[in-house]
Amino acid sequence: MTQDDLYEAIFRRKSVRKYALGKLDPTMMEKVVSHLAELKPLLPEIRTEIKVMINQDVKGMFKVDAPHFLAFFSEVKEGSPTNAGFMMQQMDLFLSANEVGSCWQGGPKPIKESMGASELEFVTLMAFGPPAEDIHRKSVAEFKREPLEKISNVKGYDDLLEPARLAPSGTNNQPWFFSGGNGAIHVSYARSMIVDRMNQISSGIALCHMWLAANHSNKSVEFRIDRSADANPPKKYSYVASMLIS
Numbered sequence: 001m002t003q004d005d006l007y008e009a010i011f012r013r014k015s016v017r018k019y020a021l022g023k024l025d026p027t028m029m030e031k032v033v034s035h036l037a038e039l040k041p042l043l044p045e046i047r048t049e050i051k052v053m054i055n056q057d058v059k060g061m062f063k064v065d066a067p068h069f070l071a072f073f074s075e076v077k078e079g080s081p082t083n084a085g086f087m088m089q090q091m092d093l094f095l096s097a098n099e100v101g102s103c104w105q106g107g108p109k110p111i112k113e114s115m116g117a118s119e120l121e122f123v124t125l126m127a128f129g130p131p132a133e134d135i136h137r138k139s140v141a142e143f144k145r146e147p148l149e150k151i152s153n154v155k156g157y158d159d160l161l162e163p164a165r166l167a168p169s170g171t172n173n174q175p176w177f178f179s180g181g182n183g184a185i186h187v188s189y190a191r192s193m194i195v196d197r198m199n200q201i202s203s204g205i206a207l208c209h210m211w212l213a214a215n216h217s218n219k220s221v222e223f224r225i226d227r228s229a230d231a232n233p234p235k236k237y238s239y240v241a242s243m244l245i246s
């Protein structure tokens with residue numbers, strides 16, 4: 001599985017909410033577990049851990065009845081939800097590219113007994129398993145997403161922003177805004193009383209799609225916190241990070 005396979009999955013993936021009875025085939029499960037060690041972090045200084053759980057380990061609203069779950073734990077630091085979104089989206093695309101169903105789970109949480117004694121904080125879950133429904137979209141027209149003009153004022157870089165536009169988000173609220181141009185794309189998310197943390201996770205997912213798109217077109221990129229972009233986010237948005245493109 002190459003990074004380009006993950007890039008291709010951006011244009012076909014969808015949330016899978018119906019799962020076949022039974023567990024994932026053990027060889028595939030081994031591939032999933034070994035891919036966890038390959039994930040690139042957005043913020044490498046944040047310590048993280050991903051645990052594989054079973055259905056009974058997880059409870060809560062909007063839970064899908066999948067046999068397996070990935071639970072993301074993180075050190076509590078600025079940017080940790082965005083980093084979680086960036087890393088776990090690599091798993092969502094990996095699963096989709098391998099014909100395994102997956103669905104982000106912002107509602108449910110691991111039960112107390114499954115949390116373990118980790119000093120890291122629980123951030124989010126992703127359900128996965130053998131699908132019992134279509135796992136891929138047939139075309140980009142099937143994505144319900146806002147047009148690029150509504151979520152970006154960047155000139156150029158549509159090749160990087162179109163994949164970000166197609167990213168999944170909690171309740172499909174697409175809480176991101178892209179600004180900048182001339183070698184930098186600044187990412188901001190819509191502040192919210194209720195779903196602020198979920199919106200930060202979603203902005204990390206969009207950054208993951210931008211990063212894979214940049215790799216796909218052989219652009220060299222770095223992630224930075226740009227202090228002037230940080231001080232001037234669009235109204236009602238908070239700045240997350242910038243992708244510098246050379």
Ligand SMILES: Cc1cc2nc3c(=O)[nH]c(=O)nc-3n(C[C@H](O)[C@H](O)[C@H](O)COP(=O)(O)O)c2cc1C
Binds near residue numbers: 063105202
């Ligand atoms: C951070 C996050 C949390 C989500 N939480 C849930 C959830 O709790 N239950 C659920 O069924 N779907 C959940 N979703 C899936 C979204 O509803 C879905 O991604 C969105 O509607 C777009 O559809 P698509 O993934 O099929 O493209 C979540 C997605 C994200 C990114």
